[in-house]
Amino acid sequence: MPDPLPDPLGQAALAPITVEQHLAQILDAVEPLEPCQVPLLDALGLVVAAEVRSELDLPSFDNSAMDGYAVRYADVVTATAESPVHLPVLETIGAGSERSVVVEPGTAAKVMTGAPVPPGADVVVPYEWTDAGAEQVRVDRAPEPGQHVRPAGEDVARGDLLIEAGTELTARHLGLLAAVGRPTVGVRPRPRVVIISTGSELRDPGQPLAPDSIYDANSYLLAAAARDLGAQPYRVGLVPDEPEAFLASLRDQLGRADAVVTSGGVSMGDFDIVKAALRELGVWFGPVAMQPGKPQGFGLLEAAGGARVPIFCLPGNPVSSYLSFQLFVAPALRKMMGLPVADEARVTARLTHAVTSPPARRQFLRAAYDPETGSVSPVGGPGSHLVGYLAEADALIVVPEDATELAAGASVEVIPLEQHR
């Protein structure tokens, strides 16, 4: 273990800032990532950087909506079962075949669904209205003018706006881009988020536990939360509470990071090395008036090449880390991705049990929310080490800074927790 580190700025002496102030300083500092072209499937959920217009008509040629016969409307307008029309069949055209015939008056061409409707024809008579003849066809029923022909440009015309800048791409958008022949799309990329868990007590899941060691929950919690948001997380090795080891890991990782998230080592303990090491590099550390998640750090680190990489130093207790991610890191990553910053649906619900809260701190209690009755119940206590209750909860109760207790039946603000999409 290294020598205990002093706490020269005395975090305890700093006045806490509000949740909003901390979020504002973060959002002021981070910028949307530079757009790049990515293959369509990699773009799902990402935001289009510049509007996309079509270079094609869709459909790009008149084609048949049915398996049947391409004919001239004027030739079949009188057709009925009692008085059918007979036409010679010139050719059979499948989807993907090149049309070579012209449907002259008094003739027909067999066409399959998706096949081009040959010149001259202006309507398609489906098999069901005919005798399905090969060389000659008997038409028993007249179609409407233009029926079963899908005209070129009906859906999209060349030059049409397909996707506005700022659109979050769905499967439907990607299908459209493919339909107009684009293999890639210009988007704000997934932020590469390097996640570093610090703590000499940490072991990787799957490894034996040494005496007094614990498994690293945070890097999985944070990486999964980052991935859920559309970012690309990188879990890097566990770092002991040694400044040199921490700074070496950081130096090693900074080049590939659009953001760095650390957990642990930001409070006032003798081995809280993250704060000690990064304060010298200009990273801000201070208390935020919330529970869990009071000690926070945020700053911009200069990577080789001059890029300024945001670093979020989250407290080590897993619930604190998770909540700090949702309140501060997630909005920043959303801004980097070009998404609207706020994604939180908040609701109001009735408390089933009384709760208490420390003065002058906004408390986020783990809870179970029942939308049917509009009620919300605390799950477990306020302790920020309670990962079991965190997993059990599906919502957070927000107890405002000016409340130290809320009675059963009180109306409270509730944040439903993210569900994996």
Ligand SMILES: Nc1nc2c(c(=O)[nH]1)N[C@H]1C(S)=C(S)[C@@H](COP(=O)(O)OP(=O)(O)OC[C@H]3O[C@@H](n4cnc5c(N)ncnc54)[C@H](O)[C@@H]3O)O[C@H]1N2
């Ligand atoms: N004297 C004071 N002590 C503490 C204060 C304070 O104001 N005065 N604040 C408390 C609060 S609030 C929090 S939150 C924690 C923040 O602690 P650190 O960020 O310094 O984190 P550590 O000390 O490294 O660890 C805290 C706790 O979390 C466990 N931990 C850490 N990393 C992981 C991980 N990856 N997976 C699972 N669990 C982890 C660690 O073992 C500790 O139990 O400080 C309080 N102290």
Ligand code: MOO
């Ligand atoms: O703020 Mo700490 O995160 O309460 O446990």
Ligand SMILES: [Mg+2]
């Ligand atoms: Mg500590």
